[in-house]
Amino acid sequence: xxxxxxxxxxxxxxxxxxxxxxxxxxxxxxxxxxxxxxxxxxxxxxxxxxxxxxxxxxxxxxxxxxxxxxxxxxxxxxxxxxxxxxxxxx
Numbered sequence: 001x002x003x004x005x006x007x008x009x010x011x012x013x014x015x016x017x018x019x020x021x022x023x024x025x026x027x028x029x030x031x032x033x034x035x036x037x038x039x040x041x042x043x044x045x046x047x048x049x050x051x052x053x054x055x056x057x058x059x060x061x062x063x064x065x066x067x068x069x070x071x072x073x074x075x076x077x078x079x080x081x082x083x084x085x086x087x088x089x090x
Contacts, residue, residue: 001027001046004063007055019055026051026060033081042070049074 003023011019034040034049042048048070050063062074 001030002050002063002065003027003053003060004050004065005053005055009056011055019058022058023053023060026053030081037077039073040070042067 003026005019005023030049030051031046034046040046040049048067050065051060052063053060062071062078064071066074
């Protein structure tokens with residue numbers, strides 16, 4: 001699994017830990033989500049899944065770099081994961 005950070009500004013040291021925590025929590029939850037849905041079993045360690053992390057907005061989306069059909073499958077169920085994840089980080 002790859003998470004690409006996108007940021008228009010430099011992240012301060014004090015804010016960096018928080019942003020890193022969000023990514024770490026996302027990785028744990030996404031791994032669990034993928035494991036619970038066998039249709040996403042595409043590659044070892046889920047390395048074919050790529051996500052874009054928009055740091056200032058604290059928003060993570062499925063990257064178009066994720067190969068098909070996994071990109072489309074994950075995008076179609078993203079709202080289920082995203083709602084649950086956002087509740088946990090709020």
